Amino acid sequence: MPMQLSYNWLLVLLSYAVSVLGSFTALQLAVAIPVATTHHQKTAAVAMAGGAMGLGAIWAMHFIAMLACDSSMQVTYDPALTALSALVAFAACSAGLMLVGSGLFSWLRLLAAGTCMGLGVASMHYLGMAAMMMPAVTSYNMGLVIISLIIAVVASMVALWLAFNLRGPLQMITSALVMGMAVCGMHYTGMAAARFEDNGGQLPDGYATGLRGDNLGLTIFVIVATLLVLMLVLYYWRQRYRSSLNI
Amino acid sequence: MVELEIQVFSDRREGLLAELGRVVAANSFSLIRQRLTQDSRGAWLSMIVRGPMEQRLALEEMLGTHSRVLSFEAALFGEAGAIAAAPVSVPTQMAPRTLQPSPVEAMSPPAQPVAPLPAAMPDVSQVEHTLPKLAHDYPQIYPWLVALENSVAEPARESSLMLAGRRTGTWVYKRDYALGAKLGLADAIKRIGMPALRALADIEQHGVHVHILNSPLCAPGVHSGCKFYGGYLEGLLGASVTPKKVFVRHLSCRSSGAAHCSLEISH
Numbered sequence: 323m324p325m326q327l328s329y330n331w332l333l334v335l336l337s338y339a340v341s342v343l344g345s346f347t348a349l350q351l352a353v354a355i356p357v358a359t360t361h362h363q364k365t366a367a368v369a370m371a372g373g374a375m376g377l378g379a380i381w382a383m384h385f386i387a388m389l390a391c392d393s394s395m396q397v398t399y400d401p402a403l404t405a406l407s408a409l410v411a412f413a414a415c416s417a418g419l420m421l422v423g424s425g426l427f428s429w430l431r432l433l434a435a436g437t438c439m440g441l442g443v444a445s446m447h448y449l450g451m452a453a454m455m456m457p458a459v460t461s462y463n464m465g466l467v468i469i470s471l472i473i474a475v476v477a478s479m480v481a482l483w484l485a486f487n488l489r490g491p492l493q494m495i496t497s498a499l500v501m502g503m504a505v506c507g508m509h510y511t512g513m514a515a516a517r518f519e520d521n522g523g524q525l526p527d528g529y530a531t532g533l534r535g536d537n538l539g540l541t542i543f544v545i546v547a548t549l550l551v552l553m554l555v556l557y558y559w560r561q562r563y564r565s566s567l568n569i
Numbered sequence: 570m571v572e573l574e575i576q577v578f579s580d581r582r583e584g585l586l587a588e589l590g591r592v593v594a595a596n597s598f599s600l601i602r603q604r605l606t607q608d609s610r611g612a613w614l615s616m617i618v619r620g621p622m623e624q625r626l627a628l629e630e631m632l633g634t635h636s637r638v639l640s641f642e643a644a645l646f647g648e649a650g651a652i653a654a655a656p657v658s659v660p661t662q663m664a665p666r667t668l669q670p671s672p673v674e675a676m677s678p679p680a681q682p683v684a685p686l687p688a689a690m691p692d693v694s695q696v697e698h699t700l701p702k703l704a705h706d707y708p709q710i711y712p713w714l715v716a717l718e719n720s721v722a723e724p725a726r727e728s729s730l731m732l733a734g735r736r737t738g739t740w741v742y743k744r745d746y747a748l749g750a751k752l753g754l755a756d757a758i759k760r761i762g763m764p765a766l767r768a769l770a771d772i773e774q775h776g777v778h779v780h781i782l783n784s785p786l787c788a789p790g791v792h793s794g795c796k797f798y799g800g801y802l803e804g805l806l807g808a809s810v811t812p813k814k815v816f817v818r819h820l821s822c823r824s825s826g827a828a829h830c831s832l833e834i835s836h
Contacts, residue, residue, distance in 0.1 A: 350748075352751045356751065427752070485749070487752065487760070488749070489748075489764070567736065567743055569739040
């Protein structure tokens with residue numbers, strides 16, 4: 323019998339807020355990639371932006387959203403797959419941001435970068451879902467899965483275009499809001515595509531040693547705190563840079 | 570292979586050799602000798618470079634249109650009085666060929682005091698004196714620009730305003746608009762040029778044409794200050810649409826009876 327899912331709406335809103343915060347920090351770091359003058363600067367900007375996007379906007383958002391979802395059964399997460407999902411998100415986002423941030427901006431680059439990031443969001447989500455250990459069998463509605471992929475890719479492209487082509491407050495705020503929509507839109511569409519069938523109480527191997535909600539909560543807190551610190555440092559550093567510029 | 574003697578005048582020396590050295594290297598030339606000196610008007614760079622004959626025109630074009638170059642001369646090295654006798658000039662917007670300093674001036678900066686300034690050369694020291702005030706009070710800068718206009722000799726007025734505009738535009742770009750992708754000219758005008766110019770004046774934009782309404786620098790019957798806006802847009806947009814150089818042409822001015830000041834941007 324399929325299980326009914328219910329959501330804690332406060333946590334759902336929090337998942338969107340974390341996604342926007344991560345996207346904001348990541349995109350503010352990413353727009354500095356084209357002006358990096360050394361290889362070291364470029365690598366640092368890509369790694370920090372990829373980390374903020376992959377771990378903050380996507381990975382942390384995913385697990386807050388999973389904590390918001392009540393399936394009326396105890397769920398644990400496979401540590402290896404959970405770590406792999408974070409790594410995939412980080413790598414895909416770094417690659418996408420490096421693509422769009424290097425050289426002259428073009429629609430081809432935007433398409434490649436948006437696809438890379440969109441697939442990164444989706445890969446993280448479905449790896450995270452595969453990491454779930456519970457007494458149920460998961461199946462998917464493929465139509466909705468494809469829609470979730472399209473949402474992730476298209477919204478990522480829009481967010482990247484806004485971030486790299488606009489200037490001023492519109493660039494900073496709108497791009498983060500849209501990227502947050504890309505991540506959350508993909509996630510919740512992916513969740514709507516999932517169907518959980520009770521398997522009669524059979525627990526998978528490793529269930530007892532899997533990560534629980536309280537383990538994830540601490541990790542998420544560390545990531546969100548890091549994002550906030552990174553954003554504040556970035557703001558402070560940019561203010562100092564602006565005032566130090568010689569006319 | 571040819572050897573060229575190149576002389577360049579710029580408003581400041583910091584980074585000049587490195588920037589122009591990159592242009593030289595990019596055109597497959599190598600730098601044999603160079604000398605960089607500074608006087609009250611700006612920096613003078615003399616270079617002897619060697620490279621393929623077929624790249625000569627490209628090198629001269631790139632040096633002549635480089636944003637740091639205010640005036641430029643080049644000739645084959647070793648020809649007696651080469652530059653004096655047969656200058657191969659690529660004049661910039663700011664310093665027309667006929668108004669460039671003589672080679673003797675270029676090779677050996679004149680002793681202080683320097684008077685009078687060559688026509689159409691900016692008064693770099695006055696501009697440098699004004700720039701920190703522009704940065705401090707930006708965007709309320711018109712009193713300083715009027716003071717600059719009044720402090721320089723008439724022949725240097727327009728070029729000084731243009732230099733001040735170019736430096737201010739470049740500074741505003743680095744400060745507020747540098748983060749993001751390089752843009753095409755049309756997008757750069759719309760997303761960088763117009764928001765930045767709106768901080769200084771009431772404007773209307775129609776494609777590559779910009780109308781400045783009620784410019785305080787161009788009251789009817791007095792001098793035109795449009796050169797400041799032209800330099801400002803060149804500095805602002807030049808960095809965002811690299812590697813191309815941006816030019817601003819002045820179509821009409823309120824000071825000469827037009828309804829508003831009109832500029833045309835191109836690259």
